[in-house]
Amino acid sequence: MALFLSTHINKVDKKGRVSVPAQFRDQLSAEAFQGIVLFRSHAHPALEGFAWSYMEEISRRLENFDLFSAEQDDLATTVFGESVQLAFDGEGRVVLPVDLMRFAGVVEQAAFVGLGNKFQIWDAAELEKRRTEARRNVRDKNLTLPKGEAA
Amino acid sequence: MALFLSTHINKVDKKGRVSVPAQFRDQLSAEAFQGIVLFRSHAHPALEGFAWSYMEEISRRLENFDLFSAEQDDLATTVFGESVQLAFDGEGRVVLPVDLMRFAGVVEQAAFVGLGNKFQIWDAAELEKRRTEARRNVRDKNLTLPKGEAA
DNA sequence: CCAAAACCCATGCTATCCCATAAATATCCA
């Protein structure tokens, strides 16, 4: 299972290309599909990034719903329908679609934020504000990690 | 197993031909039958699309109904009876039958929506409403992915 | 024999590939 850590800021060139941090690529080296999957965050002006195999896992979970059920349909439409599949080029870059860049407010500096089995892509400037907010939430609400049986 | 994701909008020409997105075709490259299977959605003005091999899975699920039950009969009639098998031409296109196009309200722009192991074809304009609806449902009903025992 | 469907070829555009460079990191050996 891929484990994404730390934050890396890379430049988006005029073709919309951006290097996926080498550390992240290493985590994906065993994947059947060499690239990433992105979709709009539901909570932030940012993009959520996953390994291809993670999407397969989601697909498997969706099979627990009845075929053609409204629930399966709604979830699949929002999760799969709105995601994009981006392959690495020879240098480990991906091309960010313009609509996704606009959604996340990414102008020139893209910040890759590792969040465990997923990561986020923020506009570098915007991320700073988010960081402050997250820290305040953790402190104010005394958030802690649940003791875990993993999935 | 094929995994369809993202949304691709392609044009339907005056012969009724439309390119199946290359990403989708890649997912079908291992299939014995090089093409897709389509039938009318039961819930939307849209078409449901599958890999040929997935029809066997549908068949298996139908066996969960009592043999000769009214439900099984109805589903089998609509799913298998009304489905069409469309082969790719040399350029990866299929010809959409006119009655299916009319059913889905497809005029010129056909939107292929990846939904995991299946996909849907919508009229591009109509799709936006569907998206909004799906998002609202997910939020209002608090739909989440069940922690998965795999199927 | 005719209409529809399958096949074949042409084209513009865009995404992908490929090479080059510079900076940062790692490696090696005295």
Add this chain to the structure above:
DNA sequence: TGGATATTTATGGGATAGCATGGGTTTTGG
């Protein structure tokens, strides 16, 4: 240990191949 050399990254830009699209031509089947 330190300094020199090799790798790996990130980045840039030109060349190329693949995709979506259009139209013509042959084949098929009713």
